[in-house]
Structure formats: structure tokens, C-alpha cells
Amino acid sequence: MNEWSEWIERYVREVSRHLPKGSRADVAEELRSLLAEQVEERIAVADRPAEEIALEVIGGFGEPSEVAGRYAPDRALLIGPRLFPVFKIAVGIYLGVYAALTAAWLAGYSMTFYVLPLRFDFSEGRDLVDVSFTALANLGFLLLAFVLLQWSGVGSRSASAGWDPRELPELPDGEPASRVDPAIGLAFGLYFLLTFNVAPEWFGFAFGAGDEGYVPLLHPEYRAFLPWLNAWLIPGVLLDAWVLWRRRRRLAERTAEIALEVFGVYVLLRIVAGGPFTRFDQAFDPVIAIVAIVLALVAVVHTVQAVDRVRTRRLMRPEPTGT
Amino acid sequence: MVHGATQSDPLTGLVHEIRRGALVLAVLAALRSEEYGWSLLKALAERGLEIEEGTLYPLLRRLEAQGLLSSRWRVEDGRRRRYYRVTDEGERIRARLLAEWRDLDEVMEELSR
Numbered sequence: 001m002n003e004w005s006e007w008i009e010r011y012v013r014e015v016s017r018h019l020p021k022g023s024r025a026d027v028a029e030e031l032r033s034l035l036a037e038q039v040e041e042r043i044a045v046a047d048r049p050a051e052e053i054a055l056e057v058i059g060g061f062g063e064p065s066e067v068a069g070r071y072a073p074d075r076a077l078l079i080g081p082r083l084f085p086v087f088k089i090a091v092g093i094y095l096g097v098y099a100a101l102t103a104a105w106l107a108g109y110s111m112t113f114y115v116l117p118l119r120f121d122f123s124e125g126r127d128l129v130d131v132s133f134t135a136l137a138n139l140g141f142l143l144l145a146f147v148l149l150q151w152s153g154v155g156s157r158s159a160s161a162g163w164d165p166r167e168l169p170e171l172p173d174g175e176p177a178s179r180v181d182p183a184i185g186l187a188f189g190l191y192f193l194l195t196f197n198v199a200p201e202w203f204g205f206a207f208g209a210g211d212e213g214y215v216p217l218l219h220p221e222y223r224a225f226l227p228w229l230n231a232w233l234i235p236g237v238l239l240d241a242w243v244l245w246r247r248r249r250r251l252a253e254r255t256a257e258i259a260l261e262v263f264g265v266y267v268l269l270r271i272v273a274g275g276p277f278t279r280f281d282q283a284f285d286p287v288i289a290i291v292a293i294v295l296a297l298v299a300v301v302h303t304v305q306a307v308d309r310v311r312t313r314r315l316m317r318p319e320p321t322g323t
Numbered sequence: 324m325v326h327g328a329t330q331s332d333p334l335t336g337l338v339h340e341i342r343r344g345a346l347v348l349a350v351l352a353a354l355r356s357e358e359y360g361w362s363l364l365k366a367l368a369e370r371g372l373e374i375e376e377g378t379l380y381p382l383l384r385r386l387e388a389q390g391l392l393s394s395r396w397r398v399e400d401g402r403r404r405r406y407y408r409v410t411d412e413g414e415r416i417r418a419r420l421l422a423e424w425r426d427l428d429e430v431m432e433e434l435s436r
Binding site: 061062067 | 361376378381405
């Protein structure tokens with residue numbers, strides 16, 4: 001990617017960010033092609049630096065959120081394209097804080113405070129339905145605040161205000177990551193961490209009604225392997241959370257994932273060779289061994305794919321189409 | 324192009340309002356054959372109607388969403404382009420809009436005497 005095509009890519013990415021997901025890829029491809037053709041035509045006849053011409057074309061196109069707004073059908077919006085990203089961040093922060101406070105309340109901590117007009121009432125005597133309805137009411141107030149900001153013109157840019165294409169954010173490194181895989185990895189990682197460290201009795205078999213029919217799976221001496229399991233699971237959880245948050249995988253994340261896969265195989269082999277881990281080692285050792293072999297094969301495949309990507313530079317920034 | 328106006332002149336804004344109202348008809352009228360965004364922009368400019376790219380390209384998409392245009396990707400000169408053409412419904416609307424425009428033109432002619 002040369003310097004001027006990178007500016008086009010930055011612009012297309014910024015416009016796309018404000019577009020509905022359904023049309024995003026298609027509009028982005030069309031914009032990329034149109035802008036590239038315009039810039040190339042001007043480069044052919046002008047005796048000026050290509051980067052300068054590209055910035056001129058992009059600048060004349062319009063501020064990204066405004067351009068994205070013109071792709072929307074003619075309808076009134078409660079919150080316009082300029083304020084909507086801020087609204088999403090505000091909702092994310094609010095939900096994160098509310099979830100943390102709810103978890104503390106479930107653990108036995110009571111509190112009540114106000115960040116007007118938002119109410120955080122986690123007093124004794126309330127139930128989960130009350131707490132949930134308060135969460136929704138607060139979200140309504142948050143929405144109303146942003147609607148008022150939009151109507152007051154805070155979210156609008158005046159026609160005379162210019163924008164500087166040089167302020168376009170840089171292209172992120174790496175390739176987009178699905179949210180599903182890291183989310184599943186994070187959920188299972190946290191579950192196993194909690195189970196192994198706090199509640200090993202969660203693993204078990206129920207043969208009948210009541211406690212007498214329940215047999216825990218883990219052997220009391222499984223704790224000898226706890227440091228190894230934690231050394232494998234904790235980095236895995238942190239890495240999944242990081243990829244889930246960034247929604248991108250660079251070479252560093254790929255390398256870390258492969259290293260953890262290989263380390264996981266090593267930990268499983270240690271468990272198989274060391275023992276006892278379960279109360280039914282004779283039955284489960286082959287299962288653990290098979291899992292270790294499968295993970296080893298997956299790690300080999302991922303390593304080969306990662307090396308191939310590095311060799312073909314697929315982890316670098318994408319090339320624009322039509323150039 | 325706005326005749327006799329400076330940047331801050333209220334005339335500029337009013338002329339833009341008139342032109343903005345004529346944009347849809349201009350696009351439908353100019354699309355006598357299949358065109359892509361950049362070629363259409365140049366064709367309109369050659370005929371005296373300057374439109375910003377950031378206005379025309381989204382307009383083409385919106386007209387397509389309304390069923391007045393249809394589009395397809397084509398590869399030409401090693402470049403992938405989205406070409407637009409007027410649909411049957413678009414042609415019907417174009418004819419109606421042209422008739423409305425001619426009526427309006429007669430009215431303005433009468434009013435300006």
C-alpha cells in the first residue's frame with residue numbers, strides 16, 4: 001500500500017464505521033474504487049505530490065460521519081451519526097459499572113447512590129427483577145440525555161466548519177477477529193479457572209437424587225497440578241479478553257495463542273504422566289491423552305498457518321482493490 | 324456554478340437549495356445508459372451541473388434502495404466498478420418528474436413577466 005492509497009483506506013474505514021453493517025462492505029468497496037480512480041486521474045495530469053492530491057480529493061468528499069449519514073434513507077434519527085459512537089461508549093461504560101455493582105450486590109454488599117438522574121439502588125430487600133428494571137430505567141434516561149444533546153445541535157457540525165483529512169485515524173494492525181471464538185474461550189476459561197480453584201465439586205457425576213448419588217470427578221490430589229493449570233488458563237483468559245476487546249489479531253496475538261496451545265498440550269501430558277487427577281484415572285487417562293493429541297495437531301496446523309501468513313504478509317494492512 | 328455570488332452571499336445557499344431539489348431528476352435524466360458514479364459525476368459536470376462526490380454517490384444508493392435505480396458490479400480496465408441504470412419504475416418517475424419540471428418552468432416564466 002502506498003502513501004496515497006493508505007489515506008483512501010483510512011477515509012473509507014472511517015466512513016464505513018458509521019454505516020449499517022449490512023451495506024458496509026459493499027459501500028466501502030465502491031467508495032474505495034471511486035476515490036482511487038479520481039486520485040489516479042488527477043495524478044496523471046497534475047504535477048503535485050500524490051499524497052497531496054489524495055488528501056484534496058478526500059477533503060472535498062466530506063466529513064466521514066456526514067457522508068455516511070447521506071447513505072441512510074431519509075428518516076429522522078434520534079441520535080445522529082456523530083453522537084452515536086459516543087452514545088455506544090456511554091452505554092458500554094454504564095452497563096459495565098452496573099454489572100459490577102450487581103455482582104457485588106449478589107455477593108452480599110448493599111449500597112444506594114445517585115448520579116442524577118441515574119439511580120443505583122442495590123439495597124437489601126430488593127430482588128433481581130427490581131434491580132433489572134432500574135437498569136432499564138437508567139438506560140432510558142441515558143437515551144433521553146443524548147436525544148436532547150442531538151436536538152440542541154451538539155451532535156451537528158455547521159456547514160462552515162471544515163474538517164482535516166489528516167486527522168483520520170491510522171489503520172489498525174492485524175486482521176479482524178470474530179467475537180465468537182474469543183467469547184467462547186473466555187467463558188470456558190473463566191469457568192474452568194473458577195472450578196479448579198474455588199469449586200472443584202462442580203465437576204462430577206450424578207447417579208441419583210440427592211448428595212449420595214453425586215460423585216466428584218476430581219481427585220483430592222489434583223491440586224498438585226493447579227499451578228500448571230492456572231499458568232495455562234489465566235494467560236488464555238487474558239488473551240481472549242484482549243482479542244475480544246480489540247476485535248483484531250496481530251502477529252503477537254497469533255503467536256501467543258499458538259504458544260498457549262503448545263503449553264496446554266504440555267500441561268495435559270504432565271497430568272497424564274503424573275496423576276492422579278481424577279478419581280477414575282484408569283478410565284480418563286486415555287481421554288486426556290486423546291485430547292492432548294488433538295490439541296497438539298491443532299497447534300501444528302495453527303503454527304503452519306501463522307508461518308504462511310507471515311510469509312505472504314497477510315497480517316499486514318490490506319491492499320486496496322482496483323490499484 | 325453560481326452566477327454573481329460570493330462565498331458568504333445568501334444567494335449561494337438559495338441556489339444550492341434549488342439545485343438540490345433538481346438533483347434526483349438530473350441523475351435520472353442523465354442515466355440514459357449504464358454509468359458508474361465517477362463517470363456520471365463527470366457527465367453532469369460537463370453539462371453544467373457540478374455535484375459533490377459526497378452527495379452524488381450516496382444519492383445513487385438511496386435511489387437504488389427506493390427502486391428507481393438498479394446496479395451491478397462490472398470489471399473494466401482492471402477495476403471493479405458499480406454501474407447504475409434506471410429501472411422501469413425509475414423511468415416512470417423520471418417521466419412524471421420531467422412533466423412536473425416543465426409545468427413549473429411555465430409557471431415561473433409566467434410569474435417572472
